[in-house]
Amino acid sequence: MNSNFLFPSKFKYLAIILFLIPVFCHLFDIVLLNNDLVEKTLFEFLVSVAFFLIVFSRYKDDDEMLYSIRLKTTVYSLLIGVFLLIARPLLNFILWNQVEMYESAGSIISTVLFFNVLFFLRERNKLKESLEDEELH
């Protein structure tokens, strides 16, 4: 199967570093920029890029089953993204009578990528558990 569109597996380490920068800054109250809004935007950007790199990087043991899992998780996360796009303004209106039609594209893509990572890790853990179960029996 052609997987030329995926980054090498080493990009995952870069993604982890990018993800940890905002986490550490938030936990230890480290101020990188004086402007709060710019800093918040920068942190959101770093987290989105980190998720993007995790989703689109190869695993060392990538094979056709992982490609099929990747495809399945992409579909699930896209469904959640579309659901949020439709449901959130509706819930805002019903619960708080606020008319806020659409979220920004950035937050929707971040949500899609986040759920993609979540689903993929869940599927991989299931496979590992299945292997461990067999080793025990």
Added chain:
Amino acid sequence: MKNYIKIERARYNLTQGDLAEKVGVSRQTINSIETKKYIPSTVLALKIAKVFNMTLDALFELEDDD
């Protein structure tokens, strides 16, 4: 889809890791195929059948719910 990979593996004295290495996939994939959690592509199925010197229909069998 039923398969006889585990039986053939035992006959040839191969571990899941050995078979995985021979056909170029991970051990998890072989395990998932044996436990019927994943249906392999035609190419992979043919590679596995080749390892055991068998035809596809001798190694894989359709079940009623397929």
